[in-house]
Amino acid sequence: MIREHEDVIIQTVCRIFIPFMQVYGLYVLAHGHGSPGGGFQGGCIFAASFILMSIVYDLNEVKRRFTEKLSVFFFSLGVFIFAGMGWLCLFLGGNFLDYGVLSKILPVDPVMARYYGIAAIEVGIQITVMAVMVSIFLDLLTGGLHEKDAEEGHVRGNTQ
Amino acid sequence: MKRLLGIAIAIAALIVLLYGAEDLPPWADPGQPASLHVSPRYIERAVGETGVPNMVTAVLTDYRGYDTLFETAVIFTAGIAVLMLLRRPIL
């Protein structure tokens, strides 16, 4: 699946296509209120753009960008945003994950405070899902070689 | 041998499942128990209480927000587990 030589047509098409996929993933996230979509769906579409990039272009380059520290940072950032919204509602006097009390710090009525609370946690869900999908894909594809082996250009899939 | 035993058990399971499907409500019935107890309350009051027109998002993140929080924790755990299985030297 990962070949050494470069294919001009596929690389040119994907160079145009990948930014549109990412913008589409953010669009599905942002319109999760009025049409089908939301955090999970947008996260999977966003991750698919990185997976396409690692198939078409150099795998070692993508693996060098998604190091272990960066992946773990993104995993925990998403869960932290979600739980952080719950803790914020608890500190402001309501129940855990009760977004109606956010109207004390935002200048809106309680119904719209729920709207903004839902939008914020969808962002957190998307970050976690995107990072996990890309990390699992890269780990399975290379058999988990360490970064220094990846930098030397030795990828397991090519040598078998 | 394994294959014949597998087919026999599978057909027995199929017969038991189809026998149990007699008591389930018919397809797309508006009066089935799944649509009667708490679901009309969610449909009627989702936009008024949360301001989000998409009922599935409102149920998933507002009415059932705890489930989504722990399910995000589950996928976080899965990412960490694959990382630990494959990026560390094995055995």
Added chain:
Amino acid sequence: MLEVILSKYNYWIFSILLVVGLYGMMAKNNLMKKLIGMNIFQWAIILFFISIGAKRGATVPIITGTHGHDTHTIVARAAEYVNPLPHALMLTAIVVGIATTGIALALLVAIYKRYNTIEEDEIIEALKK
């Protein structure tokens, strides 16, 4: 008899899919095929659960004509919209299924590195020694 089949044909379809997955988990020798059987089993259950939420003559569970600020005047009758609760519950189930499949595939890669095979009987023989 025909009435029973025609009014509940969704249960028949999902039962057959479930039994196909069950057969794959039991009778195949390769660990990868067992994993795919488990995945088929899981998807049969998810689809069955979603099919419970259907309603005759109802539309998608999204209320059109409003976005945000005038939500107090909307009247939504429960018979016009599909039940949104199974959809929300099964989103969680799908994501848990992805997590399970990802970890199982990582375990398969680790088993292959250790024993150099993924056939079940060869692994059991290697374990007996």
